[in-house]
Amino acid sequence: MLEQFLEAFQGIGILNLTWGNMVMWVIAFALLYLAIKKGVEPLLLMPIGFGIFAANFPFTGLMDKGGLFYIFYHYGIENELIPPLIFLGLGAMTDFGPVIANPKTFLLGAAAQIGVYVAFFMALLLGFSIPEAASIGIIGGADGPTTIYLTANLAPHLLGATAVAAYSYMALVPIIIPPIAKLLTTAKERAMVMKQMREVGKGERVVYPLLASIVIILLVPKSAPLIAMFMLGNLFMESGVVERLTNVSREALINIVTIILGVGIGATMSAENFLNPKTIYIFILGVIAFAFAVAGGVLIAKLMNLFIKNKVNPLIGAAGVSAVPMSARVVQIMGREANRDNFLLMQAMGPNVAGVIGTAVAAGVFLNIIK
Amino acid sequence: MVDWLNALTISVTGIVSVFLVLGILSMVVGLSGRYFIRKEKEQPEQSKE
Amino acid sequence: MGEKKVTAPLPGTILKIKVDVGQKVSPRDVILIIEAMKMENEIDASVSGEVKEVYVKERQTVKTGAPLVSISIS
Numbered sequence: 001m002l003e004q005f006l007e008a009f010q011g012i013g014i015l016n017l018t019w020g021n022m023v024m025w026v027i028a029f030a031l032l033y034l035a036i037k038k039g040v041e042p043l044l045l046m047p048i049g050f051g052i053f054a055a056n057f058p059f060t061g062l063m064d065k066g067g068l069f070y071i072f073y074h075y076g077i078e079n080e081l082i083p084p085l086i087f088l089g090l091g092a093m094t095d096f097g098p099v100i101a102n103p104k105t106f107l108l109g110a111a112a113q114i115g116v117y118v119a120f121f122m123a124l125l126l127g128f129s130i131p132e133a134a135s136i137g138i139i140g141g142a143d144g145p146t147t148i149y150l151t152a153n154l155a156p157h158l159l160g161a162t163a164v165a166a167y168s169y170m171a172l173v174p175i176i177i178p179p180i181a182k183l184l185t186t187a188k189e190r191a192m193v194m195k196q197m198r199e200v201g202k203g204e205r206v207v208y209p210l211l212a213s214i215v216i217i218l219l220v221p222k223s224a225p226l227i228a229m230f231m232l233g234n235l236f237m238e239s240g241v242v243e244r245l246t247n248v249s250r251e252a253l254i255n256i257v258t259i260i261l262g263v264g265i266g267a268t269m270s271a272e273n274f275l276n277p278k279t280i281y282i283f284i285l286g287v288i289a290f291a292f293a294v295a296g297g298v299l300i301a302k303l304m305n306l307f308i309k310n311k312v313n314p315l316i317g318a319a320g321v322s323a324v325p326m327s328a329r330v331v332q333i334m335g336r337e338a339n340r341d342n343f344l345l346m347q348a349m350g351p352n353v354a355g356v357i358g359t360a361v362a363a364g365v366f367l368n369i370i371k
Numbered sequence: 372m373v374d375w376l377n378a379l380t381i382s383v384t385g386i387v388s389v390f391l392v393l394g395i396l397s398m399v400v401g402l403s404g405r406y407f408i409r410k411e412k413e414q415p416e417q418s419k420e
Numbered sequence: 421m422g423e424k425k426v427t428a429p430l431p432g433t434i435l436k437i438k439v440d441v442g443q444k445v446s447p448r449d450v451i452l453i454i455e456a457m458k459m460e461n462e463i464d465a466s467v468s469g470e471v472k473e474v475y476v477k478e479r480q481t482v483k484t485g486a487p488l489v490s491i492s493i494s
Contacts, residue, residue: 196484196485197484199483199484325457325458325459328457329457329459332459332461340448340464340466341429341464341466343429343430343461345430345456345457345459345461346430346431346456346484349457
């Protein structure tokens with residue numbers, strides 16, 4: 001009887017709490033603090049933070065096969081269900097008008113993906129494997145769902161680190177973009193006022209998601225889950241006849257899946273997965289990826305200006321790092337600093353939404369080649 | 372260790388594809404834009420007739 | 421002398437109108453605020469003069485290029 005008693009007693013959580021668990025709690029509390037007190041991506045960091053916290057109690061079975069968090073993770077993330085659903089919601093809130101009016105800015109969305117490949121190489125130099133390096137590089141696209149989608153596919157053991165890096169750097173966009181963009185442009189370039197955009201009619205807006213799907217999915221088939229859902233959401237919105245579907249996609253549905261996504265990611269962050277030097281490298285590489293993405297966008301914008309008639313303000317290249325619409329807002333602020341009458345916000349939305357497509361394409365290409 | 376040749380192939384394919392896809396998209400959207408602008412200009416004239 | 425029409429540099433919602441007809445303004449005075457993409461954008465008078473007419477109301481949505489205010493330049 002005493003033995004049974006001792007056995008039962010050993011099953012109590014508090015006696016089995018490890019150092020690793022407690023360190024992860026500290027990380028969880030730090031994320032919760034950032035989310036609640038500092039407003040850093042609270043919609044994501046709060047579920048992630050709490051997911052880490054709850055998953056690091058001993059004996060809960062939350063992450064054992066069949067456990068609640070395991071179900072979130074396995075069916076939502078590992079099976080790649082949730083990131084495309086988030087893209088559906090994003091599509092239903094994305095206004096492609098600016099990029100349709102000025103299609104050249106698609107190229108700036110491509111240019112900002114340079115950061116992805118710079119970080120990819122640096123990760124390889126630091127000893128990461130090719131699938132791991134691809135998952136780290138994609139952080140430079142500044143697109144959370146795409147980062148999660150690719151990492152879940154190629155290097156699921158890094159999911160916690162890449163997701164947290166992607167979302168926390170997105171919040172740091174106002175700090176990362178200005179110094180780099182300023183370094184690469186003159187005050188005169190930043191002050192440049194762009195030609196007003198034409199208005200994009202409804203017919204054109206409705207045709208766009210179909211056209212874009214054809215081009216992108218034909219060329220990069222593996223980008224289909226993200227792109228197809230993105231364009232479907234956009235069609236919902238632009239068609240104007242399925243307001244119920246538009247609203248549920250961009251409000252209820254995206255919120256519901258974000259909870260499951262956040263908790264599921266947090267739950268993968270066990271001490272042995274997260275507390276190793278790789279995590280630190282990932283955070284360093286992430287910021288490098290971001291920096292090169294900004295530089296790529298700005299420099300290609302300047303290059304483009306050599307060839308085109310209606311010049312673009314090179315600052316809008318910096319908005320090619322998706323982080324919609326934060327980076328466009330940063331560009332607007334910088335343009336205004338250089339010239340009180342300069343309003344780049346809508347112009348910057350072009351590269352901004354093109355950057356989302358660019359990152360999804362980059363992820364699709366990685367999936368196509370890396371097995 | 373790392374298969375550098377493979378890594379190089381992956382990143383070159385990646386960059387080229389990203390620019391190719393968005394470049395083509397830019398052209399296609401540009402062309403469709405021109406079509407829509409022309410259609411818009413034609414319409415008011417037709418309604419006058 | 422002359423008249424300047426201040427137009428909307430970007431599409432959005434008029435959040436606040438800070439001038440009345442007849443009010444004197446100088447170039448760096450904010451005449452109204454347009455909210456676009458959840459961001460408040462201050463629109464300057466950009467000339468000095470007297471506000472002659474205000475074409476918009478608060479909470480109204482405007483498109484790029486829509487006339488906002490006309491100022492008779494002094």
